[in-house]
Amino acid sequence: MPAHSRPGFPKAPPPRGPNSPRIPSFYRPRPSATPPLTGPRLRSALPARKIVGLLSELRPQQMFLRAVSSGLTSLFRTPGLAAVTAMSTGTFVQLDPLNYRDGARVEPVDSSGTEKAFEPATGRVIATLQCSGETEVHLAVKSAKAAFEIWRKKSGMERGQVLLEAARLIKEQKDAIATMETINNGKSIFEARLDIDTSWQCLEYYAGLAASMAGEHVQLPNGSFGYTRREPLGVCVGIGAWNYPFQIACWKSAPALACGNAMIFKPSPFTPVSALLLAEIYTKAGAPPGLFNVVQGGAATGQFLCQHRDVAKVSFTGSVPTGMKIMEMSAKGIKPVTLELGGKSPLIIFSDCDLEDAVKGALVANFLTQGQVCCNGTRVFVQKEIIDKFTKEVVKQTQNIRIGDPLLEDTRMGPLINGPHLERVLGFIKSAKEEGATVLYGGEPYEPTDPKLKHGYYMTPCILTNCRDDMTCVREEIFGPVMSILPFKTEAEVLERANDTTFGLAAGVFTRDIQRAHRVAADLQAGTCYINNYNVSPVELPFGGYKKSGEEVGMHKPATVASAATPVFLSL
Numbered sequence: 410m411p412a413h414s415r416p417g418f419p420k421a422p423p424p425r426g427p428n429s430p431r432i433p434s435f436y437r438p439r440p441s442a443t444p445p446l447t448g449p450r451l452r453s454a455l456p457a458r459k460i461v462g463l464l465s466e467l468r469p470q471q472m473f474l475r476a477v478s479s480g481l482t483s484l485f486r487t488p489g490l491a492a493v494t495a496m497s498t499g500t501f502v503q504l505d506p507l508n509y510r511d512g513a514r515v516e517p518v519d520s521s522g523t524e525k526a527f528e529p530a531t532g533r534v535i536a537t538l539q540c541s542g543e544t545e546v547h548l549a550v551k552s553a554k555a556a557f558e559i560w561r562k563k564s565g566m567e568r569g570q571v572l573l574e575a576a577r578l579i580k581e582q583k584d585a586i587a588t589m590e591t592i593n594n595g596k597s598i599f600e601a602r603l604d605i606d607t608s609w610q611c612l613e614y615y616a617g618l619a620a621s622m623a624g625e626h627v628q629l630p631n632g633s634f635g636y637t638r639r640e641p642l643g644v645c646v647g648i649g650a651w652n653y654p655f656q657i658a659c660w661k662s663a664p665a666l667a668c669g670n671a672m673i674f675k676p677s678p679f680t681p682v683s684a685l686l687l688a689e690i691y692t693k694a695g696a697p698p699g700l701f702n703v704v705q706g707g708a709a710t711g712q713f714l715c716q717h718r719d720v721a722k723v724s725f726t727g728s729v730p731t732g733m734k735i736m737e738m739s740a741k742g743i744k745p746v747t748l749e750l751g752g753k754s755p756l757i758i759f760s761d762c763d764l765e766d767a768v769k770g771a772l773v774a775n776f777l778t779q780g781q782v783c784c785n786g787t788r789v790f791v792q793k794e795i796i797d798k799f800t801k802e803v804v805k806q807t808q809n810i811r812i813g814d815p816l817l818e819d820t821r822m823g824p825l826i827n828g829p830h831l832e833r834v835l836g837f838i839k840s841a842k843e844e845g846a847t848v849l850y851g852g853e854p855y856e857p858t859d860p861k862l863k864h865g866y867y868m869t870p871c872i873l874t875n876c877r878d879d880m881t882c883v884r885e886e887i888f889g890p891v892m893s894i895l896p897f898k899t900e901a902e903v904l905e906r907a908n909d910t911t912f913g914l915a916a917g918v919f920t921r922d923i924q925r926a927h928r929v930a931a932d933l934q935a936g937t938c939y940i941n942n943y944n945v946s947p948v949e950l951p952f953g954g955y956k957k958s959g960e961e962v963g964m965h966k967p968a969t970v971a972s973a974a975t976p977v978f979l980s981l
């Protein structure tokens with residue numbers, strides 16, 4: 410999941426009707442007299458739940474911020490999330506409990522160890538989380554089951570109202586949530602705000618769907634009739650990645666809750682903080698306590714969740730190797746699973762493109778969130794006639810990307826998520842050079858001039874040329890700001906090379922030839938294909954993958970985003 414608010418795209422969708430292509434997958438499929446349908450019938454649905462309001466309004470006594478300024482350390486109660494908005498890099502520490510159960514923050518009753526969460530911009534520890542043990546996971550499931558019994562009896566309209574209120578609260582607190590996201594994840598505040606927009610939009614979207622998801626009436630011979638009902642699955646588990654922490658929590662919980670389920674969400678241990686804000690918002694919006702619980706932890710906690718006999722479904726966002734384990738565990742319990750996994754997506758730039766847009770598109774496809782985006786178009790295929798011109802311009806624009814304190818308004822690239830990940834990304838660049846690639850620009854550790862950022866995990870965005878399809882940097886997901894440029898001659902050739910991958914999350918094409926654009930989009934084996942744009946993710950469209958990028962059981966329903974908007978420009 411991306412997850413993915415994308416700049417330059419039309420604004421907030423209104424709630425949609427039942428015929429929308431994006432059907433939640435958290436309903437229990439029911440036997441039907443009619444031939445099986447794709448979409449609603451094949452998919453299942455997640456739990457719905459209220460939003461708990463602001464931290465300050467809910468439990469001011471539990472929210473502390475440690476402010477470090479001018480060498481002095483003070484501990485004070487926050488006057489609310491608004492205080493977070495006003496915070497600067499290097500000052501936030503989260504001391505509240507990070508689990509959420511029965512409508513309140515709690516410490517887990519048992520734990521399988523602790524994990525430290527960092528502020529990537531400074532390398533400071535901002536939270537130490539207790540990894541929930543088996544007993545805590547069981548308590549979270551028990552609490553969610555009780556909430557489910559209340560929630561499943563609500564009408565779709567009632568569930569939609571709670572989701573709408575939650576969306577409103579997110580909107581109201583957008584800047585504060587975005588600030589928290591930037592502090593814990595490192596993405597620029599400019600991007601974090603866009604993520605929060607697609608978060609509340611998702612809740613609004615499913616709020617609109619909730620009341621209209623219905624079963625069918627079927628006429629039978631001799632005046633008899635039959636009908637189908639749409640029933641929620643029960644307690645669903647959401648497991649998230651660290652690159653879009655709040656947005657992933659919303660994108661998983663909104664469809665689940667809209668369909669009448671309860672959800673237990675486990676964030677990545679790298680980004681434990683913002684899911685709590687969503688839990689509090691749901692509670693404040695009127696969800697019964699327990700409907701959206703948060704348990705913190707790593708692999709062991711995730712396994713307890715997946716293996717729990719009362720968990721009906723697992724929705725996972727993360728890497729392919731973990732996705733395989735999740736699928737295996739879920740198979741043992743005959744549980745449906747949704748997998749949103751990694752990618753190595755192609756971006757194809759034909760010589761008849763609008764070059765300026767194509768360059769912007771390549772930047773957006775590679776450097777958002779410091780390149781830590783699942784659907785990034787990191788294999789940039791450029792037609793030979795324009796490759797020199799394209800490369801020169803893309804290097805020029807990349808040099809202008811402002812790297813630094815992610816909370817500053819004009820920063821466009823912040824730090825990577827942590828030290829080991831930065832080392833891993835730099836390792837890919839080293840091996841690319843060893844295999845014969847040329848670094849045209851970047852790919853080095855970077856130290857911003859501001860001394861408080863000295864221990865942050867920064868690097869310069871990297872552009873590689875002289876790449877071949879068989880190189881490690883071209884085949885494997887790097888998950889960092891590394892663009893590989895590859896020349897091509899013909900449409901047929903580039904299609905074959907673009908599809909020659911075990912992934913299939915996204916793809917892009919830049920051309921002025923409208924017929925070619927749609928022909929190529931149709932032949933690309935990818936869950937989403939962008940035409941003359943990249944990395945826009947409207948909530949109305951499905952987001953899934955081919956091959957190892959993951960998908961729900963069922964037919965591929967690839968989305969093509971043919972954009973009239975210009976790709977957002979990353980440099981200032």
Ligand SMILES: NC(=O)c1ccc[n+]([C@@H]2O[C@H](COP(=O)([O-])OP(=O)(O)OC[C@H]3O[C@@H](n4cnc5c(N)ncnc54)[C@H](O)[C@@H]3O)[C@@H](O)[C@H]2O)c1
Binds near residue numbers: 653749
């Ligand atoms: N397709 C999408 O929508 C999408 C969106 C965002 C990120 N991603 C992918 O996510 C990956 C990066 O995220 P990551 O590093 O957090 O991935 P990861 O697979 O390491 O971890 C993802 C989550 O799974 C948990 N986990 C790890 N081992 C587990 C186990 N054995 N059982 C249960 N849970 C377990 C982690 O604690 C974390 O919450 C990239 O590959 C990226 O492409 C995909």
